[in-house]
Amino acid sequence: MADKDLRIGAALAAATCSLLGTATPGASIAADAAAKWDIDSAFLYYGESDDRVRDLSLSAHATRDFGDERTLGLELSVDSLTGASPSGAMATGGPQTFTSPSGRDTYSTPAGEIPLDDTFLDTRFALDGSWSQPFARLYTVNAGLGFSSEYDYQHIGANLGLTRDFNLRNTTLSAALAYAQDTIKPVGGLPLPFAQMTDAVGEDQSPGSRGDSSDDKTVFDVLLGVSQVLGRNTVMRVNFSYSDSSGYLTDPYKILSVVDPVTGDLIGRTPAPGASGPTGVYRFESRPDSRSKQALYAELRHDFSGKVLQLGYRYSTDDWDVDSHTLESRLRLPFGGSSYFEPHVRYYQQTAASFYRYSLANGTLPEFASADARLADMSAFTVGLKYGHATAGGNEWNARLEFYRQTAKAPNEVLIGNQIGHTQMPDFDAVILQFGYHFKL
Amino acid sequence: MRRIFAMAAACIALQGCANLGVQPWEREVLARDDMQLDANALDTAFDDHIYFSKEGTSGGRGFGGGGCGCN
Amino acid sequence: MSPHDSAARGQTRLARIATALAAGALICAGSGAAPADAPSFDLTRHQGKVVIVDFWASWCKPCRQSIPWLNAMRARYGEAGLEVIGINVDAERGDADRFLREVPIEFEVIFDPHGELAKEFKVRGMPSSYVFDRTGKLVQTHLGFRDAKKDEKEAGLQALLRQSIQ
Numbered sequence: 001m002a003d004k005d006l007r008i009g010a011a012l013a014a015a016t017c018s019l020l021g022t023a024t025p026g027a028s029i030a031a032d033a034a035a036k037w038d039i040d041s042a043f044l045y046y047g048e049s050d051d052r053v054r055d056l057s058l059s060a061h062a063t064r065d066f067g068d069e070r071t072l073g074l075e076l077s078v079d080s081l082t083g084a085s086p087s088g089a090m091a092t093g094g095p096q097t098f099t100s101p102s103g104r105d106t107y108s109t110p111a112g113e114i115p116l117d118d119t120f121l122d123t124r125f126a127l128d129g130s131w132s133q134p135f136a137r138l139y140t141v142n143a144g145l146g147f148s149s150e151y152d153y154q155h156i157g158a159n160l161g162l163t164r165d166f167n168l169r170n171t172t173l174s175a176a177l178a179y180a181q182d183t184i185k186p187v188g189g190l191p192l193p194f195a196q197m198t199d200a201v202g203e204d205q206s207p208g209s210r211g212d213s214s215d216d217k218t219v220f221d222v223l224l225g226v227s228q229v230l231g232r233n234t235v236m237r238v239n240f241s242y243s244d245s246s247g248y249l250t251d252p253y254k255i256l257s258v259v260d261p262v263t264g265d266l267i268g269r270t271p272a273p274g275a276s277g278p279t280g281v282y283r284f285e286s287r288p289d290s291r292s293k294q295a296l297y298a299e300l301r302h303d304f305s306g307k308v309l310q311l312g313y314r315y316s317t318d319d320w321d322v323d324s325h326t327l328e329s330r331l332r333l334p335f336g337g338s339s340y341f342e343p344h345v346r347y348y349q350q351t352a353a354s355f356y357r358y359s360l361a362n363g364t365l366p367e368f369a370s371a372d373a374r375l376a377d378m379s380a381f382t383v384g385l386k387y388g389h390a391t392a393g394g395n396e397w398n399a400r401l402e403f404y405r406q407t408a409k410a411p412n413e414v415l416i417g418n419q420i421g422h423t424q425m426p427d428f429d430a431v432i433l434q435f436g437y438h439f440k441l
Numbered sequence: 442m443r444r445i446f447a448m449a450a451a452c453i454a455l456q457g458c459a460n461l462g463v464q465p466w467e468r469e470v471l472a473r474d475d476m477q478l479d480a481n482a483l484d485t486a487f488d489d490h491i492y493f494s495k496e497g498t499s500g501g502r503g504f505g506g507g508g509c510g511c512n
Numbered sequence: 513m514s515p516h517d518s519a520a521r522g523q524t525r526l527a528r529i530a531t532a533l534a535a536g537a538l539i540c541a542g543s544g545a546a547p548a549d550a551p552s553f554d555l556t557r558h559q560g561k562v563v564i565v566d567f568w569a570s571w572c573k574p575c576r577q578s579i580p581w582l583n584a585m586r587a588r589y590g591e592a593g594l595e596v597i598g599i600n601v602d603a604e605r606g607d608a609d610r611f612l613r614e615v616p617i618e619f620e621v622i623f624d625p626h627g628e629l630a631k632e633f634k635v636r637g638m639p640s641s642y643v644f645d646r647t648g649k650l651v652q653t654h655l656g657f658r659d660a661k662k663d664e665k666e667a668g669l670q671a672l673l674r675q676s677i678q
Binding site: 040041042044046055057059061068069075077134137165167168169170171221227228229230231232233235237239241243293295297299301303308310314316318322324326330332348350353374375378380386400404406430432434436 | 461462463464465467468469470471473475476478481482483484486487490491492495496497498500502510512
């Protein structure tokens with residue numbers, strides 16, 4: 001079962017990204033006083049190169065204006081995931097066989113290819129609700145709850161925030177707190193840290209490398225922000241955020257190849273007589289049980305004769321040593337009176353986690369290790385274009401096409417013997433296609 | 442880490458300039474939907490979901506401020 | 513701006529505004545009279561009436577509630593001596609006209625595209641309304657518009673309308 005982090009990530013995204021900081025945008029000015037619901041809906045397709053992950057997603061954000069700035073926000077999304085993603089094992093000169101996450105089957109990878117483990121069709125539901133209202137002329141308070149569920153992952157979260165305006169509402173200070181509790185219950189149970197991948201077992205037996213069937217993760221977030229009007233056509237904001245995760249942070253499906261400490265070649269293994277199983281020594285990864293992250297985000301919006309430039313930069317650092325820079329820009333170009341084009345570019349770059357490894361040297365085990373390329377030295381680039389058209393009734397159709405390319409690198413320090421100069425990283429391209437309709441009821 | 446705090450403090454100190462900004466009746470551009478700091482909320486939510494799953498970092502965008510400054 | 517600290521200046525304010533406006537403001541009964549034909553404006557001609565001066569703009573979301581309420585007040589209490597004057601601060605006249613097609617205004621409108629009157633009144637938020645009693649004294653300032661405070665404001669107007677001129 002691959003791509004657990006899409007779910008783990010989505011769950012956390014629901015807790016932090018969508019609740020903390022994007023709660024209840026005010027409903028846009030209604031031409032008709034009776035139009036109280038503002039609904040933004042979209043259908044998205046995400047597809048990676050080389051038969052890897054594919055995601056279909058349907059999402060709707062509804063905002064209901066109750067008058068006097070009191071707003072209810074509801075967000076519903078459904079995701080359907082298929083495809084395969086890298087297990088963390090390295091490509092070798094010969095074919096490889098692995099036991100599947102359930103512990104009951106095996107799957108194989110041809111020689112010279114990066115091992116991918118198949119994701120089975122999985123559906124995720126997420127629901128978020130938020131409420132925002134003023135409580136004195138210059139103060140707004142907001143609160144939200146979020147929930148998401150998929151077959152091996154549940155998430156529940158809550159957030160609370162406050163904003164206060166200063167300087168004739170040219171300056172706004174915001175503060176928010178969020179708390180989330182997630183439960184992961186992977187197929188086949190949770191592997192013990194660095195447990196070796198064992199032969200596939202029959203229907204009536206459970207895999208020996210497994211410990212408990214489920215575990216929890218708690219995430220606590222604080223966000224402090226300032227937004228400032230810089231001029232008639234310009235507004236900016238700066239946010240500082242702190243995030244603390246604790247509990248089970250390991251990806252229960254990811255493994256590392258165990259290699260000879262001198263040559264760096266995979267250590268071979270023969271399955272037990274009559275059984276099928278791994279043809280090499282592979283161990284399940286193990287990550288620390290806490291992660292503390294800080295980030296600084298700055299964004300600017302500037303209008304010049306109806307065109308809007310958005311520029312954003314985020315710097316993030318954490319105690320796993322994953323430091324990242326993100327630079328992003330959008331430019332809205334209206335034309336024809338009721339349409340617009342909006343090109344978009346994004347550049348992302350991160351440093352590897354201190355426990356990132358390309359493979360595991362046979363012998364003494366480190367305290368933590370992961371070969372997940374998402375924790376490697378990595379950079380990514382997105383380029384896209386959105387098109388939107390306003391209808392006569394004031395609603396909008398839009399479409400967005402984006403291309404994403406990710407390239408990762410294993411730092412030389414984590415390479416052993418023959419691996420140097422011969423690494424194969426699971427780089428990929430992805431396409432994002434989205435169709436949306438924004439309307440008022 | 443100290444660098445982050447220093448950068449944040451500098452930014453916040455800059456915001457303290459009370460003469461930065463516009464008069465309440467000069468907010469016609471700032472009130473437009475496409476000038477809101479949370480415009481593109483749906484796109485951003487999709488993107489955050491994708492990037493969180495595919496990259497090592499997430500979050501941080503925040504909320505509040507800008508706009509028509511009414512009420 | 514509290515009624516207390518501006519009470520003494522209420523009278524002078526009217527005179528100052530009258531002068532400022534005589535220099536080139538427009539009057540429009542909501543239908544867009546051409547500037548060149550507009551007579552110069554004098555707020556003091558409303559003395560003896562309770563006057564609400566309301567600053568509004570096409571981009572001001574709460575104005576879509578405040579203007580219909582002002583229309584209703586004008587309709588209900590016009591006979592009793594209530595006058596309402598709207599001051600539009602849109603930089604582009606076209607935006608104001610578009611708004612007026614959706615939200616009709618049934619009282620006088622002055623166009624203040626450069627914010628001169630707004631500056632004069634020291635407007636601190638949109639919308640803002642200033643209520644003058646029958647003697648021309650500024651007695652109330654309302655910053656913003658809250659549906660929940662409508663009845664309270666109407667009661668305030670009734671009290672002012674009951675006052676007779678000394």
